Amino acid sequence: MITIEVLLFAAAREAAGAGSIRVELPDDATVGDAFAHLRVAHPALGPVLGASRAAVDEEFAPPSRSLSNGDTMAVLPPVSGG
């Protein structure tokens, strides 16, 4: 098992009621697996997860991206800066 830190922003933070949570995943877990885990563990996150991108190490990451123990993965709802 690996442990990753999940950062939640904007609508995702509000839905989860927290800015960051720790998640345990299998050794070979991907970003997609982490999103699937969050959907089950935090049902309120479901709608916003479907519209969100992920970032790992402060870079956008696709669902196929592998996660390692200690990684920080961010859930990024549609951005609206500028």
Place this chain on the structure above:
Amino acid sequence: MITIEVLLFAAAREAAGAGSIRVELPDDATVGDAFAHLRVAHPALGPVLGASRAAVDEEFAPPSRSLSNGDTMAVLPPVSGG
């Protein structure tokens, strides 16, 4: 006969050696006639006149524009502001 004031700018001013000159023209003279008169009276202006636009009453004016006594006509070489 009518008398007009001719304002000369930039290369036209330098070629004529003056910023303004008075010109007498027939009653029914146009901007084109004024340019033709200047070519004869001030041969040094020839080259720059060929590339210049005219303005009457501070507005660009075509060669067909009629002139009246007391008008101010400006000779405007190609502009290079900005």
Place this chain on the structure above:
Amino acid sequence: MEPFGVTAEPLDVQALAAFIADSGAGAIVTFLGVSRESSNDANQVERPVETLWYEAYGPMALRKLREIGAETTSRFDIRGVACWHRTGEVAIGEASVAIAVSAPHRGDAFDACRFVIEQIKTSLPVWKRERFADGEEWVEGYGGEAGSARA
């Protein structure tokens, strides 16, 4: 000063413009994104905005701004580019984003400045929240960009 940044303080576009001034630059273009007194809600109804905030994923936003700057420099013939984004509460009429670009020629300065704001709109991890008389909401944003996959 730093050419790129995320700050809770008011932005100073004049300082950015001074920073990217260059003796080889014939054109300086600046852009300010300013908070407006009204906004369209999800149903495209215009409503007066009382307050608005920006939340950012700060470290990633800074990294992204630097990436956008590098990409802009590689795409356009420019001499300098600088960009800051503000976070926290932003009063009506104040700037949420400031960009300055210098270039030998005006076409590149305009195009590069426009490129920076378009990149920010689609890929900077920043979120705007507006409060109206009858509630508040996260502004609907850009979900994806070419080449990125949704998780």
Place this chain on the structure above:
Amino acid sequence: MEPFGVTAEPLDVQALAAFIADSGAGAIVTFLGVSRESSNDANQVERPVETLWYEAYGPMALRKLREIGAETTSRFDIRGVACWHRTGEVAIGEASVAIAVSAPHRGDAFDACRFVIEQIKTSLPVWKRERFADGEEWVEGYGGEAGSARA
């Protein structure tokens, strides 16, 4: 202050931007045309510029700037536009022209600001003279524009 003008004094683009700020504007774009340290001569050879001056047909230039402002307001969805041009000697790195535009949306702000400078380049009665180490010359300019006839 006046939104349009011709002056021998240094230009203040920040003051122009403040003048055209509007609570309905979501975007402010500014343009500065800056005198460069080198210029291409008539044979496209790059030469260092020592000094440069602008000569203007002042009253007509002011009238033209106002016309350009009115035309810009009629063509684009903007809230404000201001533009000043400098005359006399302009030191390297100083601005010869300053433009500021505010608009509800960024596309109009960029397009309108670009429109103003393009109109100035083709129709403002202003002439630039550059002095090099080995001589000086009037910069080759724009002779005509669509719809105008040469005399």
